[in-house]
């Protein structure tokens with residue numbers, strides 16, 4: 229389960245509207261509970277380095293990710309997930325999303341943006357023990 233406040237939830241959906249027709253991407257920071265539930269405390273926007281194909285691919289610059297991780301740690305927050313948008317495409321993970329997901333136990337949040345308007349937001353947890361048996365599994369989003 230992914231717990232997120234209304235403000236952060238709206239912020240990540242709005243990000244997808246702003247970058248439409250390109251994909252947006254960003255990082256979810258917060259705390260991992262003992263029961264495996266993740267609670268978002270803040271969201272960090274990231275630039276999409278995939279300028280060659282920004283409408284259907286996203287990638288966060290590793291240097292930017294390290295900076296976001298460091299700034300989060302200073303506030304006592306860990307990286308607990310990632311988000312991106314699917315312009316004019318369903319809020320379901322693609323094969324590319326799965327192959328490019330490497331953070332086990334983290335949430336991958338996808339928002340479909342249709343004609344510039346954020347529609348559906350879904351979350352998936354990356355489960356498995358290694359690259360060969362990893363899976364993105366439906367996860368409930370609890371908007372607080």
Ligand SMILES: [Zn+2]
Pocket residue numbers: 312313314321322325338
């Ligand atoms: Zn995607």
